[in-house]
Amino acid sequence: MDLHDYKKILDEAYEKIPDNVKKLSRFEIPKVEIRIESKNTYITNFNKIINTLNRDRRHFIGIFLKKAGTMGEIRGQQLFLKGTYKENVLNRLIEQYAKQYVLCSICNKPDTEIQREGKKVFLKCTACGAREEIKEK
Ligand SMILES: [Zn+2]
Numbered sequence: 001m002d003l004h005d006y007k008k009i010l011d012e013a014y015e016k017i018p019d020n021v022k023k024l025s026r027f028e029i030p031k032v033e034i035r036i037e038s039k040n041t042y043i044t045n046f047n048k049i050i051n052t053l054n055r056d057r058r059h060f061i062g063i064f065l066k067k068a069g070t071m072g073e074i075r076g077q078q079l080f081l082k083g084t085y086k087e088n089v090l091n092r093l094i095e096q097y098a099k100q101y102v103l104c105s106i107c108n109k110p111d112t113e114i115q116r117e118g119k120k121v122f123l124k125c126t127a128c129g130a131r132e133e134i135k136e137k
Contacts, residue, residue: 027103029091029095032091046079101123
């Protein structure tokens, strides 16, 4: 069986799954909702996003701000960012974080946890058991 057939079978199997099940099993990060105020950006649905990612806030913010190249902090329910940012830029940074620190690279499920061993960081998947070192870029 070649790879193309395999993908076709997967697609067909996926089509047969009822929609309500698909919704539950697919990992979707909420798109950012933002407010620009005096040349700064507030992500107003930050709580929703961090709850979906299911990671430590400080861990997320540390990496997110570095990627965005700015300063920021939690203000109430919102994430404050110095400077103005477009939604699609922020969404992309969050997706990058999820790919690196949340989603299993083998089965693509978000049922993972971050494990530290000395200076190394691993992403352990509780769904398929994979454990991979996270390369911090
Ligand atoms: Zn996995």
